[in-house]
Amino acid sequence: MTLTEKTLQDYAYYLSLERNLSPHTRASYLSDLNAFFALVRKEPAEVLSDDILDYLVQISDLLSKRSQARLLSALRSFFTWMTLEGDRPDNPCDGIDTPKLGRYLPEVLSVEEVDAILASVDLSKRFGRRDRAILEVLYGCGLRVSELTDLQVSHVYLDEGFVRVVGKGNKERLVPLGEMAAQAIGAYLEVREEAQRGFEDFLFLNKDGRALSRISVFNLVKKQAMAAGIHKEISPHTFRHSFATHLIENGADLRVVQEMLGHESILTTEIYTHIDSSTWQRSVLEHHPRK
Numbered sequence: 705m706t707l708t709e710k711t712l713q714d715y716a717y718y719l720s721l722e723r724n725l726s727p728h729t730r731a732s733y734l735s736d737l738n739a740f741f742a743l744v745r746k747e748p749a750e751v752l753s754d755d756i757l758d759y760l761v762q763i764s765d766l767l768s769k770r771s772q773a774r775l776l777s778a779l780r781s782f783f784t785w786m787t788l789e790g791d792r793p794d795n796p797c798d799g800i801d802t803p804k805l806g807r808y809l810p811e812v813l814s815v816e817e818v819d820a821i822l823a824s825v826d827l828s829k830r831f832g833r834r835d836r837a838i839l840e841v842l843y844g845c846g847l848r849v850s851e852l853t854d855l856q857v858s859h860v861y862l863d864e865g866f867v868r869v870v871g872k873g874n875k876e877r878l879v880p881l882g883e884m885a886a887q888a889i890g891a892y893l894e895v896r897e898e899a900q901r902g903f904e905d906f907l908f909l910n911k912d913g914r915a916l917s918r919i920s921v922f923n924l925v926k927k928q929a930m931a932a933g934i935h936k937e938i939s940p941h942t943f944r945h946s947f948a949t950h951l952i953e954n955g956a957d958l959r960v961v962q963e964m965l966g967h968e969s970i971l972t973t974e975i976y977t978h979i980d981s982s983t984w985q986r987s988v989l990e991h992h993p994r995k
Contacts, residue, residue, distance in 0.1 A: 926939075
């Protein structure tokens with residue numbers, strides 16, 4: 705094992721044990737770092753700011769600005785760790801600006817496209833009612849896919865019309881449950897699979913009676929989009945984004961949408977909802993005090 709490999713291994717332990725980062729984030733950081741050191745061919749303690757700048761120039765045509773920003777974030781974290789360990793006197797990333805990112809606007813579905821995807825589910829099939837309920841909740845509540853797969857039966861209040869969601873940072877929020885979503889959940893509960901021990905309270909179960917995985921939800925969305933003839937590049941997150949966009953376009957208050965989505969900052973919601981300037985202009989003019 706080379707010195708670089710040993711250093712990266714120690715850094716991976718740090719990310720896991722001390723930073724408690726997710727496996728996905730750790731893998732992304734280490735992938736970026738391995739690619740960097742494979743090209744730079746220097747030991748970590750010998751890397752200079754110019755090496756990083758030269759690398760960013762070389763990959764500028766290969767990676768998006770967002771990917772470049774992620775790479776620089778990985779390098780900055782790695783070299784900060786090295787300084788904390790006493791293996792470097794400085795961080796070579798200091799003074800290097802993160803690439804400016806344009807506004808990222810995820811794909812959005814029209815109301816008609818959402819309706820087509822929901823209608824494409826064959827309710828007569830074994831998991832038809834479950835799949836319809838999943839799609840209704842993704843769109844009708846704007847949940848993250850992890851929030852959907854973790855949703856508990858005891859957190860669903862059909863009569864009262866809301867669900868209790870555990871989001872990022874283990875924070876709970878109450879999300880209104882639309883009539884269509886409530887009906888779909890009720891229909892699914894009538895035929896819900898028998899749960900394995902330990903999974904009794906998970907709402908959405910797979911064929912083995914265990915909690916549904918995120919990958920299964922991704923595959924379901926892809927399958928039903930294809931069945932509906934929708935050729936956009938979509939994921940479960942597309943339903944969340946479309947839900948927020950349609951709420952704003954129909955006049956919902958941005959603060960209310962922020963609460964429903966579980967965003968810490970209103971700025972995140974404003975970017976996320978991807979409202980065009982004409983919508984904002986129309987809203988402002990309709991309520992302008994000097995109208």
